[in-house]
Amino acid sequence: MKTHFEALPPAVALLVAALLVIGAGLTLIGAVGLLRLPTFYERIHAPTLGTSGGTAGIVTASMVLFSVLAGRLAVHELLIGFFVTITTPVTLMLLGRAALYRDRSEAKAEADRAAREAE
Amino acid sequence: MTRHLPHPILTATVILMWLLLNRFSVGHLLLGALVGVIAGKAMSALRPPRVRPRRWWLIPGLALRVLGDIGGSNLAVAGQILRGAERRVPGFVEIGLRLRDPFALGILATILTAMPGTAWIQYDRASGRLLLHALDLGDGTDWAGIVRERYEGPLMEIFE
Amino acid sequence: MSGTILYYSVVGAQVALVAAMACAVIRMIIGPRAQDRVLAFDAASICTMLIFVTQGMRTGNVFFFEGALVISALAFVATVALAKFLMRGEVIE
Incomplete structure (x- = not known):
C-alpha cells in the first residue's frame, strides 16, 4: 500500500506493528482511566500509562522502523522518550501538590464557616 | 580545564543531542561543541550544588x-x-x-x-x-x- | 505483505490515539475542578505528540518528529505554569 513500508522484512514489520499496538493501547487505556476513575487523586495515575508504556512503545517502534529503512541506527527518537521521562514527573508532582493545597485550604474555609455558624 | 568546562557531563550531553538532531558532520560537531561550552558556562553562572555520585x-x-x-x-x-x-x-x-x-x-x-x-x-x-x-x-x-x-x-x- | 501489516497497524494506532485524546478532551470539558482540566490538558498534549510520531512513521517524513518535540516542550511549560497558578494564584513567585 505505502511504498516505503514494502522495503521492510516481514519479521521487522511484525515487531513494529506489535510495539505500535502495545503503545497506542496503553495510552488509550490510560485515557479511559482518566475518564472513568472517580476522584482526582486516582485520576492522576492514569496519564502515566501514556507517558511510560505508551511513549516507550511508539518511540521504540519509530526507532526500529527508521533504523531498518535507513540502514543506519536512528536514535533521535530517544530524545522524545528522554524529554517525556524528565517532564512528566515534574508536572504531575506540581499538580498533586496544587490539588492537595487547594483541597486543604477549601476544607479549612469550610470548617471556619461552620464554626462561625455554630457561634 | 575546570575553568573552561565547568560542567563536562552537561557539555557532552548537549553535543550528543546536537549530533542526534542533525546529521553527523565535522561542521555540526564544531557547532555543537560551541553550544555545549556556552551552555556549561551559563550553567555555572546559576551556581547549582555539585552532584557527586559515590558509587x-x-x-x-x-x-x-x-x-x-x-x-x-x-x-x-x-x-x-x-x-x-x-x-x-x-x-x-x-x-x-x-x-x-x-x-x-x-x-x-x-x-x-x-x-x-x-x-x-x-x-x-x-x-x-x-x-x-x-x-x-x-x-x-x-x-x-x-x-x-x-x-x-x-x-x-x-x-x- | 509487510506494507499491509504496517499500514493497518499505524492507522489503528492513530485511531486509538485519537480516541484517547477524545477521552482527555471530555475530561477537560466536564472537569469538575481546575486541576482535573489541567491534568486532562497534559494527557491530551501527550496524545497529540504521539499522533505526530505515528504520522511521521506513516509518511516517512522526519519533520513530524521535530513537531512532536516542540509540542511536548510547549505543553510542559504550559502545564507547569497552570499548576503554579493553581498553587498560589501567581505564576512567578
Missing part, C-alpha cells in the same frame, strides 16, 4: 530494576482500570524517608511519579515525611518497606 557503578542495576518495575506496573494499572472500581482500595500512605541529598530525593520523586500506580504528592523537608498516593493499597502491602528497600536503599548507597 556510580551501582546506577545501571537500579536503572534496570526501575525499568522492569515500570513495565510491570503498567500492566497492573491497565488491568485495574479495565476491571473497574470494585476490589480496589485507593489511598494515601505516609513514609518517613532517611534520604536527605536533594539530588537523590529528586531521582526518587521521578521514579515514584513515573511508576504507574504511585504518585508523589508532598514531601516535608524538615521531618523527612513523604505523602504518597497509591491507586491500589492492596491487602496490607508494606508500601514504606517497598519504597525503602527497592529504591531508597540503593539511592543512599549511590549518593551518600
Whole structure:
C-alpha cells in the first residue's frame, strides 16, 4: 500500500506493528482511566500509562522502523522518550501538590464557616 | 580545564543531542561543541550544588530494576482500570524517608511519579515525611518497606 | 505483505490515539475542578505528540518528529505554569 513500508522484512514489520499496538493501547487505556476513575487523586495515575508504556512503545517502534529503512541506527527518537521521562514527573508532582493545597485550604474555609455558624 | 568546562557531563550531553538532531558532520560537531561550552558556562553562572555520585557503578542495576518495575506496573494499572472500581482500595500512605541529598530525593520523586500506580504528592523537608498516593493499597502491602528497600536503599548507597 | 501489516497497524494506532485524546478532551470539558482540566490538558498534549510520531512513521517524513518535540516542550511549560497558578494564584513567585 505505502511504498516505503514494502522495503521492510516481514519479521521487522511484525515487531513494529506489535510495539505500535502495545503503545497506542496503553495510552488509550490510560485515557479511559482518566475518564472513568472517580476522584482526582486516582485520576492522576492514569496519564502515566501514556507517558511510560505508551511513549516507550511508539518511540521504540519509530526507532526500529527508521533504523531498518535507513540502514543506519536512528536514535533521535530517544530524545522524545528522554524529554517525556524528565517532564512528566515534574508536572504531575506540581499538580498533586496544587490539588492537595487547594483541597486543604477549601476544607479549612469550610470548617471556619461552620464554626462561625455554630457561634 | 575546570575553568573552561565547568560542567563536562552537561557539555557532552548537549553535543550528543546536537549530533542526534542533525546529521553527523565535522561542521555540526564544531557547532555543537560551541553550544555545549556556552551552555556549561551559563550553567555555572546559576551556581547549582555539585552532584557527586559515590558509587556510580551501582546506577545501571537500579536503572534496570526501575525499568522492569515500570513495565510491570503498567500492566497492573491497565488491568485495574479495565476491571473497574470494585476490589480496589485507593489511598494515601505516609513514609518517613532517611534520604536527605536533594539530588537523590529528586531521582526518587521521578521514579515514584513515573511508576504507574504511585504518585508523589508532598514531601516535608524538615521531618523527612513523604505523602504518597497509591491507586491500589492492596491487602496490607508494606508500601514504606517497598519504597525503602527497592529504591531508597540503593539511592543512599549511590549518593551518600 | 509487510506494507499491509504496517499500514493497518499505524492507522489503528492513530485511531486509538485519537480516541484517547477524545477521552482527555471530555475530561477537560466536564472537569469538575481546575486541576482535573489541567491534568486532562497534559494527557491530551501527550496524545497529540504521539499522533505526530505515528504520522511521521506513516509518511516517512522526519519533520513530524521535530513537531512532536516542540509540542511536548510547549505543553510542559504550559502545564507547569497552570499548576503554579493553581498553587498560589501567581505564576512567578
